[in-house]
Amino acid sequence: MPMNEVVAHAERALAVFFGIIVFFVAAIALKNDWKARGVENQVFKMMLALLALGAILAILAAFNLLAGKGVEV
Amino acid sequence: MAVASVTQAGIIGGHHAEPDQLYVETRELRVQGFLLFMVSDLVLFSSFIFAYLYLRSSGQGWPPPGAPKLDLALAAINSVVLFGSGATMHFALENWKHEKFMKFAGWIVATICLGALFLSGQIIEYAKLAVGWGTSGIFGTAFFTLTGMHGFHVFCGIIYLTILLLQCVHGKYTFQKYTGLTLGTLYWHFVDVIWVVLFSIFYLL
Amino acid sequence: MAVAAVHSGGIADHIHPEPQGFIRRYVFSLDHKIIGIQYIITSGIFLFLAGALAEMMRVQLMKANGGFMTPDTFNQVFTMHGSTMVWFMIIPLMTGGFGNLVMPIQIGARDVAFPWLNMIAFWIFPVAGLMLYASFLMGAPAAGWTEYPPMSLQGQAGTSMWCAAVFLVGVGSTMTGINFLVTILKMRAPGMTFTRMPLFVWGQFVTAPLLMIATTALGAALAALFIQREFGVPFFDPTKGGSPLLWQHMFWFYSHPAVYIMILPAFGILSEVIPTFARKPIFGYKMIAFSSCAIAILGFMVWAHHMFTSGMAPALQLPFMVLTMLIAIPTGVKIFSWTTTLFGGVLKFSTAMLYAVGFIALFTIGGVTGVFLAAVPFDLHAHGTYFIVAHFHYVIAGGSVMGALAGLYFWYPKMTGRLMDERLGKWSFWLYMIGMNGTFLPMHWLGLWGMPRRIAVYDPQFQTWNQIESAFSFVMTASIILTVINALVSMKYGKRSGPNPWGARTLEWMIPSPMPYYNFKHIPSVFSTPYDFGEPLPYRGLEEELTPTPPPVAAAH
Numbered sequence: 157m158p159m160n161e162v163v164a165h166a167e168r169a170l171a172v173f174f175g176i177i178v179f180f181v182a183a184i185a186l187k188n189d190w191k192a193r194g195v196e197n198q199v200f201k202m203m204l205a206l207l208a209l210g211a212i213l214a215i216l217a218a219f220n221l222l223a224g225k226g227v228e229v
Numbered sequence: 230m231a232v233a234s235v236t237q238a239g240i241i242g243g244h245h246a247e248p249d250q251l252y253v254e255t256r257e258l259r260v261q262g263f264l265l266f267m268v269s270d271l272v273l274f275s276s277f278i279f280a281y282l283y284l285r286s287s288g289q290g291w292p293p294p295g296a297p298k299l300d301l302a303l304a305a306i307n308s309v310v311l312f313g314s315g316a317t318m319h320f321a322l323e324n325w326k327h328e329k330f331m332k333f334a335g336w337i338v339a340t341i342c343l344g345a346l347f348l349s350g351q352i353i354e355y356a357k358l359a360v361g362w363g364t365s366g367i368f369g370t371a372f373f374t375l376t377g378m379h380g381f382h383v384f385c386g387i388i389y390l391t392i393l394l395l396q397c398v399h400g401k402y403t404f405q406k407y408t409g410l411t412l413g414t415l416y417w418h419f420v421d422v423i424w425v426v427l428f429s430i431f432y433l434l
Numbered sequence: 435m436a437v438a439a440v441h442s443g444g445i446a447d448h449i450h451p452e453p454q455g456f457i458r459r460y461v462f463s464l465d466h467k468i469i470g471i472q473y474i475i476t477s478g479i480f481l482f483l484a485g486a487l488a489e490m491m492r493v494q495l496m497k498a499n500g501g502f503m504t505p506d507t508f509n510q511v512f513t514m515h516g517s518t519m520v521w522f523m524i525i526p527l528m529t530g531g532f533g534n535l536v537m538p539i540q541i542g543a544r545d546v547a548f549p550w551l552n553m554i555a556f557w558i559f560p561v562a563g564l565m566l567y568a569s570f571l572m573g574a575p576a577a578g579w580t581e582y583p584p585m586s587l588q589g590q591a592g593t594s595m596w597c598a599a600v601f602l603v604g605v606g607s608t609m610t611g612i613n614f615l616v617t618i619l620k621m622r623a624p625g626m627t628f629t630r631m632p633l634f635v636w637g638q639f640v641t642a643p644l645l646m647i648a649t650t651a652l653g654a655a656l657a658a659l660f661i662q663r664e665f666g667v668p669f670f671d672p673t674k675g676g677s678p679l680l681w682q683h684m685f686w687f688y689s690h691p692a693v694y695i696m697i698l699p700a701f702g703i704l705s706e707v708i709p710t711f712a713r714k715p716i717f718g719y720k721m722i723a724f725s726s727c728a729i730a731i732l733g734f735m736v737w738a739h740h741m742f743t744s745g746m747a748p749a750l751q752l753p754f755m756v757l758t759m760l761i762a763i764p765t766g767v768k769i770f771s772w773t774t775t776l777f778g779g780v781l782k783f784s785t786a787m788l789y790a791v792g793f794i795a796l797f798t799i800g801g802v803t804g805v806f807l808a809a810v811p812f813d814l815h816a817h818g819t820y821f822i823v824a825h826f827h828y829v830i831a832g833g834s835v836m837g838a839l840a841g842l843y844f845w846y847p848k849m850t851g852r853l854m855d856e857r858l859g860k861w862s863f864w865l866y867m868i869g870m871n872g873t874f875l876p877m878h879w880l881g882l883w884g885m886p887r888r889i890a891v892y893d894p895q896f897q898t899w900n901q902i903e904s905a906f907s908f909v910m911t912a913s914i915i916l917t918v919i920n921a922l923v924s925m926k927y928g929k930r931s932g933p934n935p936w937g938a939r940t941l942e943w944m945i946p947s948p949m950p951y952y953n954f955k956h957i958p959s960v961f962s963t964p965y966d967f968g969e970p971l972p973y974r975g976l977e978e979e980l981t982p983t984p985p986p987v988a989a990a991h
Contacts, residue, residue, distance in 0.1 A: 164302040171305035174313055181316040196260045196415065199267075203418035207315050210308065210425035217432060218305040224434045226292035226368075227301045250444040258445075258547045258616055265612045269650045276654030276687075280669060280680055288675050363666030367675035370667050374658075 171218040179211035256408045263412045267419050270382075274423055277378065278430065281371035288367065296368035297358045304432050307350035308424060311383075314343035315421040318390075322414045328404045330397075337394050340417065344387045351380050375427055382420050389413055445621070446544065446957040449987045453951075462557075464549040465951055469556050470535030471849055474842075476560050477527035478918065483567070484518035487511050489911060492873075492904040498894040508890035509576035510590075514566070516579030517596065520692065521603050522563050524834050528699035529645060530556060530610055532841050533638045535849065537614065539942040540632045542623025542960065544953050547616040551609050558606035565599035578888055580685060583670035583678045587663060597660040604649040604656075611645025614638055623941075625960040629720065630972075632940045632964055636723045637702020640730040644691045644698075648734070652688035655681065682744055686737035694733040696830060697797075698726055700837025701768055704790050707840050708772050710938040711787035712779025715965040718771040725764030732761045742810050743817045751810045758808035762801065769798055784936070785859030789840035792867055796832025800825055803878065821881025827874045831910075836866070839917060846921065847935050851948040852928030858920040865913035872906025933980055939964040939971060945979050955985045 186204040189197065216222040285291045292298065321336035355373070362373045393413045396402060402410055453459050463469060490511055494501035503511065538546055546552050569575060569592030577585040577593070586593055618639045622631070631639070658669045659681065668674035670681045701722075709716040716722065738746060738754040772794055781787070803825040807813050816822060839862075846854050876899045881887075885896045892900070934943040941964075945954060955978050962972035 164300075167302040167306040171302070171309045175305075175309045178309060178312045178316050181319070182312075185316075185319055196264065196411065199264060199415065200418070203315075203415075203422050204319070206422045206425050207312055207418065210312050210421070210428070213425065213429060213433065214305045214308040214312065217301055217308075217428075220301070222433045223301055224299075224432050226296065226299055227432055228298035251448070254445045254620075258620055261616045261620060262548060262551075262612055265615060265646060269608055269612070269646050272647050272650040273654055276651045276684060277658070280654075280658065280684065283680055283683065284669075284675065284677060287677060288672075293675050363662075363668065366668065370669055370676065374661065374667065 168218040172215050175211045175215040175218065179208050179215070182208040182211065252406055256406075259408050260411065263415060267415065270419070271423075274375070274378065274426075277371075277375050278426065281367075281375060281430065284367045284371060293366045293368050296365055297360055299372075299432055300354060300357060301432055303350065303354055303357075304428060307347055307354070308428050310343050310350065311347040311421055311424050314340045314347065315418055317343060318414055318417045322410060325397075325402075325404065325407060325410055333397070334394065337390060341387055341390050341394075344383055344390070344417075348380060348383055348387075351376065372431060376431070379420070379423055379427055382423070386417050386420050389416060446623075447988070449544070449952045449955075449985050451987055462553060464545070464553055466534045466538050466545050466549065466552060467849075467949055467951075469552050470531055470533070472556055473526050473530035473534060473559065474532075476563070477523050477531055480518050480522040480563060481914070484515050484523055485911060485914065487515040487518070489907060491515065492907040494890060495892070495900045496897075496904045498897040498900070499891050501890065503890060505890040506576060509578075509888070510570070510574035510592075512888055513575045513578050513581075513596075514570070517566065517575070517600065518563075519830075520579060520696070521600055522559070522566065524696050524830065524838070525607065525692070526559055526603075527838055528696060528834065529607065529614070529638070529641060530559065532634075532699060532703065532838070532845070533610070533614060533641075536845060536942055537635055537638045538617060538621070539945070539949065539953050540635050540940050541618060541621060541626060542941055542954065542957055543617065543621040544957075546613050547621060548613050551613050555606040555609040555613070558602055558609075562599045562603035562606070565595060565602065569593075569595040569599070580689070581659065581681075582685075583659070583662075583681050586659060586681075587670065594660055594663050597656045597663070601653050601656045601660075604653050607645050607649045608653075611642040611647075611649070615642040615646065618642070623957050623960050629723070630960055630963050631723075633705030633716065633719065633722055634699075634702035634940070636726050637699045637705070640726045641695050641698045644695045644730055644733065648688045648691035648695070651684065652692075655684035655688065658684065679741075679744060679746055682741050682746075683738070686740045687734075690737040690740065691730075691733045693826075693829070694729055696834045697837075698729065700793070700834045700841075701726065703837045703841040703844070704768075704772060704793060706938070706940065707786050707790040707844050708775050709779075709965050709967065710844075710936050711782045711784055711790070712776050713782075713937070713967050714775055714779035715967060716771065717774040718767070719963055719965060721767050722771050725767045728764040729761060732757060732764070736761060739808060739813070742813045755808055755810050759805060762805050762808075765801055769794060769801075784843070785854070785856055785863055786840045786844040786936075788860065788863040789836045789843065789866075792863065793833055793836040793840065796828055796836065796870070800828030800830075800832055803828065816881055818886055819881035820877040820885045820887055823887050824874050824877035824881060827870075827877070831870055831874065839866070842917070842921070844936070845942075846924070847931030847947050848942055848949055850925050850928070851931060851946075852924050853931045853935060854920050854924045854928060858916055862913045862916040862920065865909055865916065869906050869908070869910030869913055873903045873910055876903055939967065941973070944971070944973065944976050950985070952985050952987075955979055955983070 182204050186201060186208065189201060189204070192201070213222065317336050317339040321333050321340060324332040324336060360369060362369045390413055393409055396409065453463070453465075460468060463472075490503070491508065494503045494508055534546070534552065538544070572591040572595065573589065575581060575586070575593040575596040576590050581593065581596070618631075618635060658667075661667045662669050662671070662676075668676040670676045670678050672678065705716055705722055736754055736758045738750055739758045742751055742754075776791075783791075803821070807816060807822070807825060843854055843859055846852075880896055880899055883896070885892055931947050933946050936943070941954075941958065942949065944958075954976075956975050958973040958975040960973055962969075964972060966972070
């Protein structure tokens with residue numbers, strides 16, 4: 157396999173592996189802080205949720221399940 | 230006078246059980262002000278995101294003729310690096326709240342390193358694309374402007390976190406009073422969230 | 435000492451020692467009142483500059499064919515006139531000026547939430563103004579204050595300087611918006627719920643998010659224009675995939691809320707002046723407050739009514755037309771509320787009241803022509819003509835500026851401890867009414883007859899009316915000069931005012947004139963709106979404010 161394909165496979169594998177870890181870290185943090193009150197804590201919760209979403213999107217992208225028009229698959 | 234002595238008691242953290250009201254009120258103001266600053270920063274990004282979506286939908290289609298293709302694999306791992314730095318920042322703040330200074334320091338250094346790694350990934354990506362900002366039609370207009378603005382925000386965030394770390398080492402924050410750390414965490418998560426949007430609209434749309 | 439216990443140890447209890455030295459007290463001051471006065475004076479300087487540019491235009495336009503300016507110079511003059519008036523005069527005056535001067539006291543606070551940010555925001559303002567006027571040295575921008583591409587992409591190196599200067603002044607505005615929003619949300623005196631706030635504070639409260647959000651959107655547009663001009667990035671160049679219409683969308687998304695930034699504080703000033711000089715509670719307090727919110731929100735949804743002739747998708751015309759007409763409703767609610775407040779009141783026509791009543795008349799005219807323009811078929815005919823110039827000068831010069839003048843005559847005693855001369859004031863008011871109407875009323879029919887705007891030479895059939903307008907413009911200028919002379923001379927020779935010369939009821943009138951640096955010796959409690967003339971004052975804890983007892987200054991720490 158040419159080098160850049162090897163690199164791409166490695167990148168995707170790492171993205172999936174660490175993406176799963178990040179997803180669970182964010183989801184568990186969100187669950188633990190669910191009851192926190194106050195404006196800045198609501199903002200934190202929203203951002204943790206979006207972080208979890210971002211991890212999912214990155215994983216799906218790594219599997220080529222989500223790929224845009226301008227992208228080299 | 231009674232007023233002055235109550236104030237002094239609050240600052241000295243004296244024998245009264247009442248919370249330090251000056252600190253509490255000042256913290257409220259600073260957090261609110263910082264959240265509003267983040268709203269205005271969001272408006273800044275939203276304006277350029279609107280410009281990209283408008284240009285993309287009203288002309289030559291996407292990708293525009295002659296534009297390079299984006300590397301999805303690189304972007305995927307780079308995104309996970311940045312999201313990972315959000316996780317490490319979360320751990321840093323948690324450890325501070327639990328008064329574990331060394332662990333806090335470790336996690337914040339990890340955050341800074343991951344942030345720097347993300348920026349390196351961006352630079353590699355820019356180099357691979359090998360086109361100019363103003364010479365690649367609306368591709369460069371949208372992609373480099375938005376990711377460049379975001380990268381600048383990450384860069385400022387790295388500096389901000391480094392300063393926070395040094396301030397913590399010098400004892401500026403206590404385990405009870407750490408507004409600056411909270412604001413830094415908010416900012417870092419904000420930068421992460423913006424990337425979720427940018428990743429989606431450039432790589433997944 | 436029940437009041438002290440409520441606040442013990444908090445921000446409200448902190449009276450710092452008075453700053454010493456000329457620089458700390460008057461140049462780099464952290465005191466919102468001094469900063470407010472600095473904004474007012476600096477805006478006055480820009481009013482003078484922009485007014486001089488206006489008179490240059492009016493002199494040019496006295497002759498249909500060949501005044502003393504080349505068309506290119508004329509273009510630079512009207513561009514700088516508009517840019518200065520909008521961003522360097524009326525917005526800083528209304529928000530940084532009157533907002534800083536009065537709002538924190540009216541909510542019973544000692545200062546704004548972030549005094550350092552306030553000071554930095556102020557100093558950005560004259561620096562940005564210097565940058566803007568430096569553009570004259572390199573070819574000032576010449577495509578109108580709206581700087582549409584492709585014209586704004588061509589020549590005129592000063593256009594890039596304009597981008598930078600307006601961006602910078604916008605940064606200051608955004609800081610002010612954040613500062614005021616946090617101040618009003620978090621620093622109101624005990625008992626001051628939102629429905630007990632003075633209406634001037636409501637005006638600043640709804641304007642602050644506009645400053646924060648809309649100005650940043652303008653910043654993005656300006657940055658994009660600058661990047662295109664300097665780095666060739668084709669946001670607005672259709673030959674490279676960009677779009678000139680993109681600029682219009684980005685620019686007007688900000689600039690429409692900007693006009694509400696210009697008028698909502700003036701509405702707030704009216705709501706203070708009118709009940710005071712009618713000695714009657716304001717009619718419809720809640721409706722005025724909520725209509726301000728409605729105007730601020732709707733203001734974000736109507737920007738494309740500036741673009742009916744731009745070639746944008748025709749399907750967008752109807753929704754924007756309808757939403758624009760909808761804004762007339764909350765605005766009308768206010769006009770009716772003020773008029774009803776006057777009815778049955780014991781009216782005292784001080785200069786401030788004259789300007790306020792003049793505002794109601796002239797702003798209504800401007801508002802009505804606005805409804806005409808909201809109708810697409812009418813706008814297709816009137817767009818780009820003097821009818822538009824007439825409309826916005828009626829709402830700004832007949833609205834915002836008159837509100838600002840009312841505020842000046844009203845709050846001058848709080849700034850200086852003296853009253854402005856009432857006779858000179860009345861002269862200035864009538865000169866303003868005659869001058870302003872004489873200048874801008876004929877523009878309505880000139881526009882409908884077909885005279886385009888932004889032109890240095892025009893069809894001779896319009897010359898007579900242009901000469902009439904120019905003559906009246908000098909009357910208007912004389913009025914402003916008279917007001918400025920009045921303000922300067924009264925600082926030394928004006929009659930001493932005492933704390934409350936007008937018998938008003940908001941908190942700034944409960945403290946001495948000029949206002950002490952600490953605002954209140956003791957933060958009061960509030961238990962009603964301040965408009966119930968005839969009832970006792972709705973405050974507790976103000977007994978010591980007007981006595982000579984010293985303020986309880988906290989020990990330095």
